[in-house]
Amino acid sequence: MTTMTMAKALNNGLRRAMEDDDKVLVMGEDVGTLGGVFRITDGLQKDFGDDRVIDTPLAESGIVGTAVGLAMRGYRPVVEIQFDGFVYPAYDQIVCQVAKLHFRSQGRIKMPIVIRIPFGGGIGAVEHHSESPEAQFVHTPGLKVVACSNPADAYTMIQQAIASDDPVIFLEPKRLYYSAKADVDEAATPPPLWKSQVVRTGSDATLVGYGPTVSTCLDAAAVAAEEGRSIEVIDLRTLSPLDLGPVHESVRRTGRLVVVHEAHMTLGMGAEIAARVTEECFHSLEAPVLRVGGYDTPYPPSRIEEAYLPDLDRVLDAVDRTVGF
Template identity: 75%
Template sequence: MAKITLAKGLNAGIRKAMENDPKVLVMGEDVGKLGGVFRITDGLQKDFGEDRVIDSPLAESGILGTAVGMAMRGYRPVCEIQFDGFVYPAYDQIVSQVAKIHFRSQGKVTMPIVVRIPFGGGIGAVEHHSESPEAQFAHTPGLKVVACSNPVDGYWMIQQAIACDDPVIFLEPKRQYHADKAELDESTTPQPLFTSRVVREGSDLTLLAYGPMVKTAMASAEAAATEGKSIEVIDLRTLSPLDLAPVFASVRKTGRAVVAHEAHVNLGMGAEVASRITEACFYSLESPVLRVGGFDTPYPPSRIEEQWLPDLDRVLDAVDRSLAF
């Protein structure tokens, strides 16, 4: 078994999908010769050719708009948006076309398009390179939205997203790309794509996270354990649809929940999750569901981003407030 990074996991996953289905195409800015600015598509153009790994003009709406046409012709485009903050020029095509064509056609036309977006902060980047736009897509009917948090999930989830007949916004925690390695056993059967997962069991509080915050949540649970607090951590993995059955089961057990994400708290995923937990687990709750996330400001200059991003201490602060309620 090989130890791989998230970047390698995604790369291997896309490669596998391209080997399995000749209709799978990769499109985006710098995805070809360069292999993407994060090297996620490294080597793919060399092996699959320029017709299947397409360096596009620098126009995000153009990438998504042409992907729609290719999907109508029977292809399965995997579009890379170079950075989260650059997805907005494509927003109209994603929201008004990609998301709605299946509905508009009463199911006659499918849109098997994957939009890969490196998201989240913590890499010391300039403006527009560190955002977390997931709620805007999860709010859009017709799209499915998932976020991977580790190399093994990256390998499986990207293949499952490409195989899905619906458009999938695929969020990749960019600061994890070349960070932690994990062992990939390709012989195992992956968990279905649109499901969440309990990644650490506990009994005092349920901590929910996805993407880059899963690592922070795990570290927080570890730290809390040294103080005798038992935290259950769930990696949500799928943001639309949400898979909350495991979350409800957990909250009914612990009576407390904290949701953590890098995105702004106002109208973020945490708000939806908190609302659903309250509806489903009202009589089990010992305290209000709390949210930890980015403040309701634009993403700050990078020298202060570590203060802005919810870290272990801010997560533990919310955990403490919940336990003390």
């Protein structure tokens, strides 16, 4: 058991995956000598060489498009997109090629590519550095999408994503890279990648989050407990496939659900979860499913980002509304 940051947990996970399988490559802008702008790949090029840790030209479509060719040659590329807002030049390659080649080839071509994207806001950045584009990838058949929320998951989920024969969009909550520190047992048996997890049990309402909003939900549950409310919190972990079994089970007990994400509200994960929970748990619901999310505006300038992001107060307000319905 070692205490480490999420950044270190990801670094250790990548290192372990590269040791386990020499077909695993890391590629992206500045991932080599520099170790990535967030230092997630720190030291990997020194230890594995520049054939396996590849500093690429500054072109995201090129990075993902060449990863497709490397995968066809039998490699398992782990691509780093430097920031969420810079993934769009690669969008065509991700949506039209990475996602569809298995289907197009009737399963003959596998795309074991992991696309790591630091996502979400709260770091005081300039435009294009704080976005949450997950719904666009969840909406794309052929991709799998996961988001880690803590160092222990980061360590295991990155290895499980790399071991997957399907392409995985791997979302890392960048504001937790160095603020989230926790004990990581590298020898522990990890839970399956495609499962959500109850991270706090409760009986009055259910909060669902993923990535950066899990800690917000846990904070809200702690404050609510002081007011005598028992809140269950679920970390989705996997956004596609979506594992709502534990959410349905929870809502059947609590009758109340609030979904929290930083992404825009309209057609976000909350909308999909509300639709499915309504279908599966209609007679258990005591109140409409509520969403707390980023507003349907472009991400604001950083001096006012706290007003945009779902924070403790907005989550607690939603809890008040669902309980008081």
